[in-house]
Amino acid sequence: MSDKTVLAAVDVRGIATVTLNRPDLRNAFDDAVIAELTALFGRLGADPTVRVIVLTGAGSAFSAGGDLNWMRRMASYSESQNIADAAAMAEMLRTINETPKPVVARVNGVAFAGGVGLICCCDIAIAAEDALFAVSEVRLGLVPATIAPYLVAATGPRAARRYNLTGESFSAAEALRIGLIHQIVPRSGLDEAVTAIIAALLLGAPGAQALSKAMISEVAGRPVTPALMAHTARAIAAARALPEGREGLAAFLEKREPGFRRD
Numbered sequence: 218m219s220d221k222t223v224l225a226a227v228d229v230r231g232i233a234t235v236t237l238n239r240p241d242l243r244n245a246f247d248d249a250v251i252a253e254l255t256a257l258f259g260r261l262g263a264d265p266t267v268r269v270i271v272l273t274g275a276g277s278a279f280s281a282g283g284d285l286n287w288m289r290r291m292a293s294y295s296e297s298q299n300i301a302d303a304a305a306m307a308e309m310l311r312t313i314n315e316t317p318k319p320v321v322a323r324v325n326g327v328a329f330a331g332g333v334g335l336i337c338c339c340d341i342a343i344a345a346e347d348a349l350f351a352v353s354e355v356r357l358g359l360v361p362a363t364i365a366p367y368l369v370a371a372t373g374p375r376a377a378r379r380y381n382l383t384g385e386s387f388s389a390a391e392a393l394r395i396g397l398i399h400q401i402v403p404r405s406g407l408d409e410a411v412t413a414i415i416a417a418l419l420l421g422a423p424g425a426q427a428l429s430k431a432m433i434s435e436v437a438g439r440p441v442t443p444a445l446m447a448h449t450a451r452a453i454a455a456a457r458a459l460p461e462g463r464e465g466l467a468a469f470l471e472k473r474e475p476g477f478r479r480d
Contacts, residue, residue, distance in 0.1 A: 223253045224275070225261070230479055231268035232415055233261050233318075239284075240276030243327060247287035248302060255309040262316040268479065269418050270316065271411060272339055273323035279348065282330030288357075306331070307363040314338040314367060315434075317427035319418045323411050324348050324389075324398060333397070334364025337371040340430065342398040343410050348389045350397065352377075356384040370437070372396050419479045422461040428452065 224236040235257060237244035246254070261267050274280055291302060313320060313335065322336045324344035329351045336342050352368065354361040361368065361381055369377050376395035380387065389401045402410045418426070432452060439445055456462045461477055468475035 222250050223257060225257055227261075227264075227267060230419065231266050233264075233267050233270045235261070235270060235272050237272075237274045237280055240274070240278065242284060243278035243281035244274040244276070244332070245281045245284040245287075246331065247284040248305060250284075251306050251309045255305070255312050258309075258312045258316050262312075262318055267318055268423055269415050270318050270320045271323050271415070272313075272320060272335065273325055276326070278326040279322075279324045279328040280332030280335055281327055282332045282353070303363055310334055310338050310363060310367060317430060318423070319426055319430070321411060321414055321418075322398075323407060325404070325407060329353050329386075330361065331364060334361070334367055336397060337364060337367035341414055343400045343402065343407065343414065344389045344392060344398045345404040345407050346389050346401045347404060348392070348401075349386050350389070350392050351384060351386040352380045353384045353386075355382060422465055422475070422477045424459065424461045425456060425465075428456060 219238060222237070222239055224238045225233060227233045235254070237246065237250070239245060239250070258270070261270055291299065294302065319341065320339040322339035322342040322344075324336060324342060325348070326345065327349045328336055330353050333350055333352055352361050352364075365377075365381075368381075372380075372395045380395075389398065392398045393401050400410060400414075432449070436445065436449070457466070464477065465475050
């Protein structure tokens, strides 16, 4: 097994698989892993050959959140060091969340604390039916602060109130009910389910997917005002004029496959 803490591989279709590779620690992360993930998602997001990114964990866990040794070091940090450390994690989450490529969480096991935050920053989340989740920070006297914007966006404030305050663990079925994940499957069917969602993503135009992802952030939680309506109208007009838009519409009218579609 590789001694790298984060593995990355890109196949011929442009599917990048990012694997947290600390199975003995249930893929808990520390400051070094955070820096590596931030840089890696930045590179993959800017790489025109990458179509989809899959985030998963090695072994039987997705991610147990923060590494205990890292937390011990934090206990001796000054206020400025703590702020810088937390800001680095916030930047990692923002980078994953705003990656212009579709990001799929392959949740192969436990996801606690910051591991839940990673899932929330992915566009699509598929979990093994025996996966277990917890927003456990309060049980350590901490606050799930940097993950909060993404957690509330994924589950809504009502579910976040319960699980942020109790720190209790919950099942994949409950994670599905509250919107944290999109699909649960038997562990033996996890790869098949991820393959199916990748196939669906490859039918879309990559530029249009990036613009669509950005549009969700731009309209979420905003009232439908004349200014917002004008913004969305400009967005679709611009998309129609782009090469992908012209090709997609032409292919539809000519009853053929568009050039951007991949098997």
